[in-house]
Amino acid sequence: MKTEFTGIHHTAFATHDIELTVKFWRDLLGMRLVYAYGSPGYRQYFFLVSGNNRISFFEWHDVEPVRPRRHGDPVKGSFIFDHIAIGVADKNALWEIMSRLDAAGFHCSDIIDHGCFLSIYSYDPNGIPIEFSCEVPGHDLFWNPVMKDLAATSGFLTEPNPVPGQWPKPEPVSEEERIIVPGEGKDFFPEIPDRTPQSTQTSAAEGAMQVHDVMHRGVYTTTENDTIRSVAETIASEKISGLPVVDDNNRLVGVISEKDILKALLPGYTQFLDDPAQALDFQAMESSYGGVLQKSVGELMSPSVISIEIDAPVMKAAAQMDLHGFRRIPVVDQDRRLAGIISLSDIHQAIFVRELEDAPDR
16 A cells, blocks of 8 residues: 655754744744643744644753754764755745845855755754755656666665565554554644534534535445456446545545546656656557556555545535545545545535525515
């Protein structure tokens, strides 16, 4: 099963002065402070970089700022961290950050051209080395990775894609082992069912339709071990665009769609590097479909699934679909077992019918 990462959730550093740290990251750089908690002798603050990517700081009073050193300079002895690099939109953003740092008295380097990205280098008040970087247009490392490690002893080290067989195959976590232990900060938040805004709770109590009122319960599903051929047959015969992927306990673990299957026909990174012309042979892409049909669902499915709870208001489901650009999403119960599927068409039709029933005779 392929794991789809969503970014760096957060990094964690240490400071002896949380107030100065807040002034630097929030007030000077402009990052929003999104979470702060603590008690005497222990505090942690989180700043939002972008999306759901955060940088955090523990305040430990006996910590001393690190001795300044150039980013990337080799060191000896115990060591684990060099610097953090934060992405920005373009070189104009680099100039803007440079001007802020200079005005506040923080050292900042000139813009350094690394070929595929540009960077400036500085330090925060704790001595943490910081880099700000922007991509250079025209150099797309996603599609065209660049491998120039002259010290590499084999092609294994410079293969862009995950190499299977390097580690033991993991076993799924059993039901008995699925334990969540309370940690720092748990007491500051109510249980998840209570996080629904009060306005939503009120509207539901007053008769707002819920997902289970309008969803379809009979849903075609597949498992990670099924073949893409079986999925393609179901998609074609039932005229649908994809299938939810469930485990042995009917728990939703992914989704496989026509888009996922067609994406597998596209050339990979190494194909572009080895022979760009051959990689763009569209007839060859179509011809490779037979091989794709032999793959397992687990190889191609999308493991990150947007779903909706069975007792959620239908307009919450509509909002989820609008936010992510979907026309239908799976419905799950509190244990994430698949309960059905709901579409924008289901929601609109149900609301339209209710409006007709409630409207006064004309």
